[in-house]
Amino acid sequence: MTVPGEQSSAGPLGPLSGFRVLDLAGPMGVYCGKLLADMGADVIKIEPPGGDPMRDFAPFAEGEPGPGRSLYWLHFNTNKRSVTLEIGSSEGAALLRKIALTADVLLETGPPGYMDSLGLGYASLAGNSPGLVYASVTPFGQTGPYRHFKASDLVGFAMGGYMYVTGWPHTPPTRLWGSQAYHTASNRAYIAILLALYHRTMTGQGQYIDVSMQEAVAATTEHVNTTYNYTGEPAVRCGFRHGGQFVATWQCQDGYASITTNTRAAWDDLRAWMNRDGMAGDLMAPQYDDHFVLRGERSAHIEDLIQRWAMLHTRQEITEFGQSKHHPWGPAATPDEILENEQLWGRGYLTTLASPDGGPSMVYPGDPYRLSEFPCPIRRTAPAPGEHNAAVLSGILGLSPDEMEQLTEGRIRGIPRQAQNAPAPGEVERT
Amino acid sequence: MNNDAHQNDHALRGIRVLDFTWIHAGPSATRILSDQGAEVIKVESNNALSVVGGPASATARGLGQRHNWNAGKLSISLNMKTPEGIDIARRLVAVSDVVAENFSGRVMPSWGLDYDSIRAINPSIIMLSMSGFGRTGPWQDRVSYGQTLQAWSGFTQLTGFPHTDPSGPASAYSDAVGGMAGAQAALLALVHRARTGRGQWLDVSQLESLSSLLETLALDLSVNGKAAASTRHGNRLPHGGGAPHGAYRCRGEDRWVAITVFTDEEWRVFVQVMGNPRWADDQRFATADARERNADALDSFVESWTIKHAAADVMALLQTAGVAAGVVQTGADLSHDPQLKERGFFRRVADQRGEYRIIESAPYRMSRTPGRVTRGAPEFAADMTYVLRELLGMSDDEVEHCAISGAFD
Numbered sequence: 001m002t003v004p005g006e007q008s009s010a011g012p013l014g015p016l017s018g019f020r021v022l023d024l025a026g027p028m029g030v031y032c033g034k035l036l037a038d039m040g041a042d043v044i045k046i047e048p049p050g051g052d053p054m055r056d057f058a059p060f061a062e063g064e065p066g067p068g069r070s071l072y073w074l075h076f077n078t079n080k081r082s083v084t085l086e087i088g089s090s091e092g093a094a095l096l097r098k099i100a101l102t103a104d105v106l107l108e109t110g111p112p113g114y115m116d117s118l119g120l121g122y123a124s125l126a127g128n129s130p131g132l133v134y135a136s137v138t139p140f141g142q143t144g145p146y147r148h149f150k151a152s153d154l155v156g157f158a159m160g161g162y163m164y165v166t167g168w169p170h171t172p173p174t175r176l177w178g179s180q181a182y183h184t185a186s187n188r189a190y191i192a193i194l195l196a197l198y199h200r201t202m203t204g205q206g207q208y209i210d211v212s213m214q215e216a217v218a219a220t221t222e223h224v225n226t227t228y229n230y231t232g233e234p235a236v237r238c239g240f241r242h243g244g245q246f247v248a249t250w251q252c253q254d255g256y257a258s259i260t261t262n263t264r265a266a267w268d269d270l271r272a273w274m275n276r277d278g279m280a281g282d283l284m285a286p287q288y289d290d291h292f293v294l295r296g297e298r299s300a301h302i303e304d305l306i307q308r309w310a311m312l313h314t315r316q317e318i319t320e321f322g323q324s325k326h327h328p329w330g331p332a333a334t335p336d337e338i339l340e341n342e343q344l345w346g347r348g349y350l351t352t353l354a355s356p357d358g359g360p361s362m363v364y365p366g367d368p369y370r371l372s373e374f375p376c377p378i379r380r381t382a383p384a385p386g387e388h389n390a391a392v393l394s395g396i397l398g399l400s401p402d403e404m405e406q407l408t409e410g411r412i413r414g415i416p417r418q419a420q421n422a423p424a425p426g427e428v429e430r431t
Numbered sequence: 432m433n434n435d436a437h438q439n440d441h442a443l444r445g446i447r448v449l450d451f452t453w454i455h456a457g458p459s460a461t462r463i464l465s466d467q468g469a470e471v472i473k474v475e476s477n478n479a480l481s482v483v484g485g486p487a488s489a490t491a492r493g494l495g496q497r498h499n500w501n502a503g504k505l506s507i508s509l510n511m512k513t514p515e516g517i518d519i520a521r522r523l524v525a526v527s528d529v530v531a532e533n534f535s536g537r538v539m540p541s542w543g544l545d546y547d548s549i550r551a552i553n554p555s556i557i558m559l560s561m562s563g564f565g566r567t568g569p570w571q572d573r574v575s576y577g578q579t580l581q582a583w584s585g586f587t588q589l590t591g592f593p594h595t596d597p598s599g600p601a602s603a604y605s606d607a608v609g610g611m612a613g614a615q616a617a618l619l620a621l622v623h624r625a626r627t628g629r630g631q632w633l634d635v636s637q638l639e640s641l642s643s644l645l646e647t648l649a650l651d652l653s654v655n656g657k658a659a660a661s662t663r664h665g666n667r668l669p670h671g672g673g674a675p676h677g678a679y680r681c682r683g684e685d686r687w688v689a690i691t692v693f694t695d696e697e698w699r700v701f702v703q704v705m706g707n708p709r710w711a712d713d714q715r716f717a718t719a720d721a722r723e724r725n726a727d728a729l730d731s732f733v734e735s736w737t738i739k740h741a742a743a744d745v746m747a748l749l750q751t752a753g754v755a756a757g758v759v760q761t762g763a764d765l766s767h768d769p770q771l772k773e774r775g776f777f778r779r780v781a782d783q784r785g786e787y788r789i790i791e792s793a794p795y796r797m798s799r800t801p802g803r804v805t806r807g808a809p810e811f812a813a814d815m816t817y818v819l820r821e822l823l824g825m826s827d828d829e830v831e832h833c834a835i836s837g838a839f840d
Contacts, residue, residue, distance in 0.1 A: 228762030
């Protein structure tokens with residue numbers, strides 16, 4: 001599939017087709033805007049004249065910075081349109097208010113009070129637009145003693161309780177690869193926006209949504225809160241061993257493999273294989289019959305035996321044996337193997353798209369779910385700065401060519417690109 | 432559905448979910464719908480009482496997960512190995528808006544409840560199928576746990592420090608992510624149905640949900656080659672952008688603070704807060720680029736300061752000055768966190784025995800549809816009377832016949 005630039009008008013309508021979203025988000029919410037855009041919403045990225053700072057985020061195509069070469073920008077802005085607008089000026093703010101009258105959703109990540117200070121807060125916009133869904137994503141939320149605290153992805157991950165349990169006992173608490181606190185905030189914001197859009201579809205009513213990155217992370221840790229709240233003991237770091245439980249990853253001959261002995265059958269198949277290799281030690285004895293024994297008091301002894309045995313085998317041998325018996329065993333893929341994954345290609349999750357401006361073709365990931373009513377989400381690659389100024393300002397707002405020209409002199413285009421060292425308000429990480 | 436039903440504080444009042452999901456990902460998806468007023472009927476079985484989050488979870492932690500992912504739901508027991516059990520399920524399909532399941536791909540068809548069959552019963556039904564690899568493609572029959580998918584996606588190899596074993600995500604990030612994706616898909620389908628009248632089948636692959644969080648990795652590998660992701664980066668950003676950027680040891684046992692400094696201005700303030708130590712004047716730390724190049728040395732110096740202080744004090748000092756810093760919070764810290772407390776993140780709700788259970792709230796505040804959960808997870812099969820008598824209108828004789836046939840065992 002090669003579909004750079006504008007979408008074709010054919011094809012099924014996405015579930016969000018017809019909804020317009022104003023995306024004023026930085027890195028904490030940029031993924032939320034992508035999720036909305038990929039499902040058919042008309043997401044208009046509002047950028048400062050000269051372009052959003054995220055256009056300069058690494059990595060770059062062929063390692064070279066330059067317009068249209070930030071893979072970060074290309075990935076997180078698929079299917080969006082772009083309008084350049086200085087919302088800090090009164091003319092820019094007035095224009096945004098006009099565009100907002102035609103919008104269904106506004107998404108922003110400024111510090112609490114920032115949008116209000118521009119006259120663009122929920123209260124001032126919703127007065128003329130009661131159906132507006134207005135989502136603010138911030139590090140700690142709009143209320144509470146930490147509401148003005150700053151946070152990067154790392155700080156959000158730490159304060160949400162996921163970092164403390166990630167890593168090994170002998171390493172510092174560890175971040176997940178990627179800005180997962182930001183993306184979790186985006187994922188949660190997206191859920192809230194979809195709830196609000198459903199409510200709006202049924203009632204016509206909009207509402208205000210206040211998303212806290214800290215809470216988003218805290219609600220995504222699986223076991224951290226339930227362990228403490230129900231046992232009184234904090235969960236600790238245990239790498240990929242999960243506390244000597246029956247869900248574990250092991251080093252093997254050519255890397256690492258995950259061997260989950262979630263059932264008695266899986267445990268019996270594992271120790272029988274170890275036994276055939278002469279590596280089972282005393283594990284065939286009846287005292288080890290219960291597959292939960294792996295998290296009992298002899299766990300260290302058992303782990304030691306499994307680890308020694310695992311070094312005899314490759315990831316593929318372990319995977320094929322386990323899967324042939326319907327056990328959830330599999331390899332730890334190295335990153336460069338991701339593009340060789342036949343399942344991700346086979347389902348059309350990965351697609352190759354030509355770049356805008358004739359750059360190299362690239363492999364794009366797909367969406368996190370497959371909808372039978374809307375199978376092909378990437379309609380347009382990420383926009384150039386202000387690419388849709390005319391379409392939006394004259395097409396939607398009905399500005400005349402003269403008015404457009406005046407704006408070009410003023411607050412829309414024509415202003416030299418500013419130094420991009422300063423992060424946008426409330427955004428401190430440059431992933 | 433009329434508008435009056437929606438003049439209330441729940442977005443999904445009037446929506447009914449027939450929920451076959453179990454363990455983590457599926458129940459966490461339907462809990463999101465339940466929070467907003469959807470009536471979620473959990474179909475359980477005597478054969479799976481003690482699985483994680485099951486009605487007879489064997490451990491205290493399992494009990495916590497039972498409540499956290501199933502708060503507000505109803506529970507019925509159906510033995511799907513009996514024709515009567517399947518018949519009741521089919522009648523429930525007819526009165527539901529969403530059917531959710533996260534079995535392996537063989538199970539629903541074996542009950543005659545694949546999408547085509549349930550669509551024949553209820554043409555506008557939304558079916559949410561959640562699985563490890565998706566229900567199409569060469570790996571559709573493979574089996575996975577959360578950790579298997581984390582390994583297969585690349586997350587395990589990528590997460591951790593360069594010179595130790597990879598650690599991968601703690602706990603089941605893929606299940607949490609799969610749960611969010613499942614809820615998103617269901618909500619997208621509900622919006623679509625409200626606008627078009629059409630239902631649909633949602634095929635959620637946790638491998639894809641997880642892979643979609645690998646950011647630019649696919650683009651990077653495809654255009655920059657394998658070297659693009661050849662190493663782990665610990666707590667630093669893979670593509671640079673800030674230093675210090677990490678977790679630093681503080682006073683106390685296994686106590687840490689996360690600190691991130693990006694701009695020169697933040698660096699200047701950070702140095703001031705530390706009391707202008709002499710090492711900070713070193714040319715190696717004079718610019719943002721230099722600090723990144725010399726991040727190992729910088730980290731040692733930073734830790735020589737943090738180790739003298741409590742993590743909470745470092746956070747307070749730096750936040751007051753405007754530098755992003757936060758305690759690396761433990762489960763105990765979270766339960767006492769003044770911010771989470773003020774926002775009511777943890778809620779105490781009564782279960783059906785009248786005992787109070789602690790659950791997490793949805794991590795967003797919605798002004799018009801706040802969507803509060805007011806009760807814990809159901810007891811096993813607690814809602815048979817409501818579901819069989821009120822909802823399906825079954826007679827005493829019918830219920831008795833089904834019971835004798837083993838449909839509820």
